[in-house]
Amino acid sequence: MANKKTNQKTIIVGLIAALIFVVLGVTVFSYALETFDVKAEELGAQEHQIWTAPFADYTVGGSDSQWIALAVGVTATLLLFGVGFGVAKVLKKRGKQ
Amino acid sequence: MHIPDGYLTTTVSVAAFAIVIVFWIISFRKIKLAEQQVPMMGLLTALFFAAMFANYPVLFGTTAHLLGAAVIGLIIGPFAGCISMTIILVLQSLLFGDGGITTLGANVLNMAVIGVFIPCALFYIFNKAAKPKSRGSILGMVFVSAFVGDLLAAVAAAVELSLSQGVFQYGLSVTLPAMIINHSIIGVAEGVVAVIMIGTLLKLRPDVLQSSPILGKLAIFENKTEVEP
Numbered sequence: 001m002a003n004k005k006t007n008q009k010t011i012i013v014g015l016i017a018a019l020i021f022v023v024l025g026v027t028v029f030s031y032a033l034e035t036f037d038v039k040a041e042e043l044g045a046q047e048h049q050i051w052t053a054p055f056a057d058y059t060v061g062g063s064d065s066q067w068i069a070l071a072v073g074v075t076a077t078l079l080l081f082g083v084g085f086g087v088a089k090v091l092k093k094r095g096k097q
Numbered sequence: 098m099h100i101p102d103g104y105l106t107t108t109v110s111v112a113a114f115a116i117v118i119v120f121w122i123i124s125f126r127k128i129k130l131a132e133q134q135v136p137m138m139g140l141l142t143a144l145f146f147a148a149m150f151a152n153y154p155v156l157f158g159t160t161a162h163l164l165g166a167a168v169i170g171l172i173i174g175p176f177a178g179c180i181s182m183t184i185i186l187v188l189q190s191l192l193f194g195d196g197g198i199t200t201l202g203a204n205v206l207n208m209a210v211i212g213v214f215i216p217c218a219l220f221y222i223f224n225k226a227a228k229p230k231s232r233g234s235i236l237g238m239v240f241v242s243a244f245v246g247d248l249l250a251a252v253a254a255a256v257e258l259s260l261s262q263g264v265f266q267y268g269l270s271v272t273l274p275a276m277i278i279n280h281s282i283i284g285v286a287e288g289v290v291a292v293i294m295i296g297t298l299l300k301l302r303p304d305v306l307q308s309s310p311i312l313g314k315l316a317i318f319e320n321k322t323e324v325e326p
Contacts, residue, residue: 011140015144021150034161045258057194058195073150
């Protein structure tokens with residue numbers, strides 16, 4: 001069984017990989033024209049937004065700045081780690097009871 | 098594959114939510130996490146959220162991004178995997194406008210239920226039938242499971258669109274081929290990433306896979322035999 005240090009190392013390596021994805025996604029692979037959206041629009045579907053997301057298109061106030069997109073991406077990734085970890089911890093604790 | 102608001106009829110959206118709620122209840126009841134899976138669930142949630150940032154080119158000028166549902170399900174199990182993917186989809190919808198609110202049920206059904214449970218079920222069946230011991234055959238099963246999972250998630254989206262007759266004038270004969278052609282390629286990418294990630298963990302952190310409700314059932318873990326090259 002791996003010790004705590006090995007687990008921490010895996011998490012750090014994994015988070016670095018996640019942040020690399022964010023950097024690549026914001027800088028190199030940022031152009032998005034998803035198959036699903038293209039096909040749905042070709043077939044006549046139209047989006048009817050009922051909620052204005054605070055960070056729509058992973059940016060703030062429609063800004064084109066890569067730095068803002070990067071900051072949103074990094075913060076969101078860390079938030080997702082926190083939420084995922086927190087939920088897992090609660091579920092694990094509940095399982096022990 | 099995130100369906101925005103307005104693409105589905107109310108009936109289809111409500112039906113999807115109804116199915117998803119059943120899976121959420123089952124997942125919350127059945128979930129069992131080993132100690133090292135707790136941070137792993139956090140990591141996989143963050144990793145595949147981040148992976149969705151990178152869009153790679155597919156066919157006819159379109160792009161795709163990784164889903165990761167199969168990898169998450171195979172590593173931490175389908176119940177935890179379903180919750181992990183749900184966290185990603187809920188936050189994407191509420192904070193980033195990626196996927197609608199009314200269509201959240203359909204998106205969870207496609208990506209967190211079908212995308213997670215199908216690869217896990219397939220791998221479970223393959224493992225029971227073939228009892229693989231070599232690294233190659235294990236990773237081959239991982240690839241097929243991830244590929245089929247992604248393809249069926251796209252098929253589900255096509256079915257939901259075709260059932261939304263108030264929005265679309267086209268049936269399944271149009272929506273299905275439209276999704277299947279591109280998602281056959283996207284599925285290959287999904288399978289390759291699944292093979293790379295699980296292959297790496299098999300080599301460096303087999304203990305993480307050993308505690309998985311799906312991969313932990315491999316003969317190499319149950320009989321403690323060495324994995325063949």
